Amino acid sequence: DAGVIQSPRHEVTEMGQEVTLRCKPISGHNSLFWYRQTMMRGLELLIYFNNNVPIDDSGMPEDRFSAKMPNASFSTLKIQPSEPRDSAVYFCASTVTATNEKLFFGSGTQLSVL
Amino acid sequence: SQQGEEDPQALSIQEGENATMNCSYKTSINNLQWYRQNSGRGLVHLILIRSNEREKHSGRLRVTLDTSKKSSSLLITASRAADTASYFCATPMDTGRRALTFGSGTRLQVQP
Numbered sequence: 001d002a003g004v005i006q007s008p009r010h011e012v013t014e015m016g017q018e019v020t021l022r023c024k025p026i027s028g029h030n031s032l033f034w035y036r037q038t039m040m041r042g043l044e045l046l047i048y049f050n051n052n053v054p055i056d057d058s059g060m061p062e063d064r065f066s067a068k069m070p071n072a073s074f075s076t077l078k079i080q081p082s083e084p085r086d087s088a089v090y091f092c093a094s095t096v097t098a099t100n101e102k103l104f105f106g107s108g109t110q111l112s113v114l
Numbered sequence: 115s116q117q118g119e120e121d122p123q124a125l126s127i128q129e130g131e132n133a134t135m136n137c138s139y140k141t142s143i144n145n146l147q148w149y150r151q152n153s154g155r156g157l158v159h160l161i162l163i164r165s166n167e168r169e170k171h172s173g174r175l176r177v178t179l180d181t182s183k184k185s186s187s188l189l190i191t192a193s194r195a196a197d198t199a200s201y202f203c204a205t206p207m208d209t210g211r212r213a214l215t216f217g218s219g220t221r222l223q224v225q226p
Contacts, residue, residue: 004156031212033213033214035216042216042217042218042219043157043202043216045207045213045214045215048212048213050212055212056212056213091156091157093156093157101145101147101162102147102159102162103149103157103159103204103214104159105156105157105158106156107154107155107156108155108156
């Protein structure tokens with residue numbers, strides 16, 4: 001199994017631009033999570049899906065952030081417009097059930113907004 | 115706010131020594147998990163301990179859980195340079211949401 005795959009690994013963009021982060025969960029996993037990691041705030045849950053349905057998006061910072069999961073094998077996190085304070089590492093994780101046990105993380109996307 | 119907080123924030127030891135990291139959390143939980151993160155990589159699940167367990171072992175890892183004190187510890191015995199990483203405890207979110215909240219982590223440096 002290839003594990004959770006995220007792309008791109010690194011993204012550098014200018015303030016105001018749209019950014020799209022992508023995630024392919026492990027096949028057979030039906031829960032998918034987006035986390036953001038910064039030095040100041042640590043790991044923060046942004047949103048999670050169960051069976052492709054968004055269950056909890058209370059961690060999404062503001063309307064500039066949106067996430068979709070059109071099918072079981074693909075999810076996107078979009079920031080529009082991006083701001084320098086969005087600079088962080090964004091992780092996608094998946095698990096086989098929604099029972100909060102043993103998350104499998106991707107390698108993350110390092111986002112820098114200039 | 116974060117549910118779990120690790121202590122110490124950073125730890126530096128020599129190869130062969132034991133490393134102990136502690137985690138405190140705030141609300142009732144049904145399990146507590148420990149994850150490891152190497153620099154520039156995603157988190158990797160190490161071990162899960164359930165609320166009705168007091169101690170669990172996995173290779174060189176030993177985890178304890180004290181639900182009365184809302185605390186857990188992770189012991190790595192006979193540490194190796196390859197154990198250098200950040201270690202995080204994770205607990206279910208306090209509002210019943212089926213997701214994990216992570217502590218601030220302990221940065222472990224094992225000197226060869």
